[in-house]
Amino acid sequence: MLATTTRIVLADPEAVLKPLCAHLVEHEAVVTDEDGAKMIRLDAARARLGLSATALDVSVEAPDIAALQAMKRAIASHVVEFAPKGEVPSIRWHGDGTGPALPADFRVLTVTGVETITPHMRRIRFRGESLARFDRIEALHVRLFIPPPGLGEPAWPMIGEDGLLALPPPEARPSIRKYTIREIDAAAGTLALDFVLHDDAGPGSAFAARAKAGDRIGMAGPGGRGLKIAERYIFLADETGLPAVARMLETLPRDAVGQVFIEVADAGEEQALSAPAGIAVTWLHRGAAAPGSLPLLQEAFAALDWPAEGPSVYLWAASEHGAFRDIRAAARGKLRPERDQHLIVSYWRSGVAEEQHTAAKKAEAGKG
Ligand SMILES: Cc1cc2nc3c(=O)[nH]c(=O)nc-3n(C[C@H](O)[C@H](O)[C@H](O)COP(=O)(O)OP(=O)(O)OC[C@H]3O[C@@H](n4cnc5c(N)ncnc54)[C@H](O)[C@@H]3O)c2cc1C
Incomplete structure (x- = not known):
C-alpha cells in the first residue's frame, strides 16, 4: 500500500467537507462516517478526512500510484472548488508519490518510424516505457498530447505537489487528439x-x-469499450474508424460472421484486412466528394437485413458526426434490446476542430 497525508488549513473546514463529500458521491465514491471522520473509497483508494476547527486532516492509501493520484486529485480539486471566494488553500502532500510527477496514465512516446500505408493513411511507430496498461483489446483508444511544432523541449501536464494537474503555459501546451492503437x-x-x-x-x-x-x-489512457461477443458482427466506419475495425477484426474468433462497411476516398485507400472468412468486407468509395459529405454508411446500414428473429448482433460504428447521428437514429428502429449490443460513436465533425467537437458532445450528453 502507498500512503500520503496532508493538513489543509481552512477558515471553515466543515463548510468545505460537506459539499466535497456530496460531490465525490456523484463521482461514484462511497462515503461513510467512522469515528467522527469521513471515509472515502474511490476505486481502489481509501481516504480518511478528519475535521478540526481550523483544518482538514487527510490521509490516503492506495495500492498503486494511479489510484493514489486519482484520490489526491479528487480531494485537492474539490477543496479548491469549495473553499470560499478569496481563500486559496495551501495543499502539500507528504509520503508516497509526492513531488511533481507525470500522471500515472501518461507516457512519453518517441517516433521510431513512419510508413505510408495508403496515400492518406500514415502509420507512425513509437517506442515508450511501461506500455502494459495500453495493451487491452477492450480499451483501444488514447489521448495524444501533441506539442506545438518548432518547440524545443516538449512540456507535459504534471501532477504538482498539491495533487492537482498543472498544464504547461499556453504557448507550450500540447494539443489533445484521440487516436486508436x-x-x-x-x-x-x-x-x-x-x-x-x-x-x-x-x-x-x-x-x-x-x-x-x-x-x-505524449499519450494518456487507454479508453473505450470492448467488443462484445455476438452471433453476427456489423462494423461501419470511415477511415478514422478503420484502425479500430482492423484491430478488432484481427481478434475476432475465426468462425465469426458478419459484415464490414468502410468508407474511403477510392480503391487506393483500401487496406488488406485480416478478417475471418465469414465476415464480408465492403469498401465504399466517395470519390472526389469531401469526407463526411455523402450518406454512404447510412445507406449501407439501411440496406442491412435485420430479421426480428435472428442471431444476436454486435453493431460498431465510428464516423463523421452526420453519419454517426443518422446511424444512431436508424439503429434505434433496428436494434432488438434483448438480443443486440452496440457502440456508435462520432469520431470527428466536419468544419470543427476536436476541441469544439468534444465540447458539443459533452453538451449533448448533458442534455441526456
Ligand atoms: C475514440 C476515437 C478514436 C480515433 N481514432 C483515430 C485514428 O486511429 N486515426 C485517425 O486518423 N483518426 C482517429 N480519430 C479521429 C481524429 O481524432 C479526428 O479526425 C481529429 O479531428 C483529428 O485531429 P486533427 O488535429 O487532425 O484535426 P482537428 O484540429 O480536430 O480539425 C481540423 C479540421 O479538420 C477536419 N477533420 C478532422 N478529421 C478529419 C478527417 N478524418 N477527414 C477530413 N477532415 C477532418 C475538422 O472537421 C476540422 O475542420 C479518432 C477519434 C476518436 C473519438
Missing part, C-alpha cells in the same frame, strides 16, 4: 498508430505529415 507489443515497448492525412489539417494530421524519428508526443 493499431498495433502494440508491450514487452518490446513499441506501438503503432494510423493517422488519416486530411485537408484543413489540425495538430493530429499535421503531426503525422511532418513526423520523423526522434519526435516526441
Whole structure:
C-alpha cells in the first residue's frame, strides 16, 4: 500500500467537507462516517478526512500510484472548488508519490518510424516505457498530447505537489487528439498508430505529415469499450474508424460472421484486412466528394437485413458526426434490446476542430 497525508488549513473546514463529500458521491465514491471522520473509497483508494476547527486532516492509501493520484486529485480539486471566494488553500502532500510527477496514465512516446500505408493513411511507430496498461483489446483508444511544432523541449501536464494537474503555459501546451492503437507489443515497448492525412489539417494530421524519428508526443489512457461477443458482427466506419475495425477484426474468433462497411476516398485507400472468412468486407468509395459529405454508411446500414428473429448482433460504428447521428437514429428502429449490443460513436465533425467537437458532445450528453 502507498500512503500520503496532508493538513489543509481552512477558515471553515466543515463548510468545505460537506459539499466535497456530496460531490465525490456523484463521482461514484462511497462515503461513510467512522469515528467522527469521513471515509472515502474511490476505486481502489481509501481516504480518511478528519475535521478540526481550523483544518482538514487527510490521509490516503492506495495500492498503486494511479489510484493514489486519482484520490489526491479528487480531494485537492474539490477543496479548491469549495473553499470560499478569496481563500486559496495551501495543499502539500507528504509520503508516497509526492513531488511533481507525470500522471500515472501518461507516457512519453518517441517516433521510431513512419510508413505510408495508403496515400492518406500514415502509420507512425513509437517506442515508450511501461506500455502494459495500453495493451487491452477492450480499451483501444488514447489521448495524444501533441506539442506545438518548432518547440524545443516538449512540456507535459504534471501532477504538482498539491495533487492537482498543472498544464504547461499556453504557448507550450500540447494539443489533445484521440487516436486508436493499431498495433502494440508491450514487452518490446513499441506501438503503432494510423493517422488519416486530411485537408484543413489540425495538430493530429499535421503531426503525422511532418513526423520523423526522434519526435516526441505524449499519450494518456487507454479508453473505450470492448467488443462484445455476438452471433453476427456489423462494423461501419470511415477511415478514422478503420484502425479500430482492423484491430478488432484481427481478434475476432475465426468462425465469426458478419459484415464490414468502410468508407474511403477510392480503391487506393483500401487496406488488406485480416478478417475471418465469414465476415464480408465492403469498401465504399466517395470519390472526389469531401469526407463526411455523402450518406454512404447510412445507406449501407439501411440496406442491412435485420430479421426480428435472428442471431444476436454486435453493431460498431465510428464516423463523421452526420453519419454517426443518422446511424444512431436508424439503429434505434433496428436494434432488438434483448438480443443486440452496440457502440456508435462520432469520431470527428466536419468544419470543427476536436476541441469544439468534444465540447458539443459533452453538451449533448448533458442534455441526456
Ligand atoms: C475514440 C476515437 C478514436 C480515433 N481514432 C483515430 C485514428 O486511429 N486515426 C485517425 O486518423 N483518426 C482517429 N480519430 C479521429 C481524429 O481524432 C479526428 O479526425 C481529429 O479531428 C483529428 O485531429 P486533427 O488535429 O487532425 O484535426 P482537428 O484540429 O480536430 O480539425 C481540423 C479540421 O479538420 C477536419 N477533420 C478532422 N478529421 C478529419 C478527417 N478524418 N477527414 C477530413 N477532415 C477532418 C475538422 O472537421 C476540422 O475542420 C479518432 C477519434 C476518436 C473519438
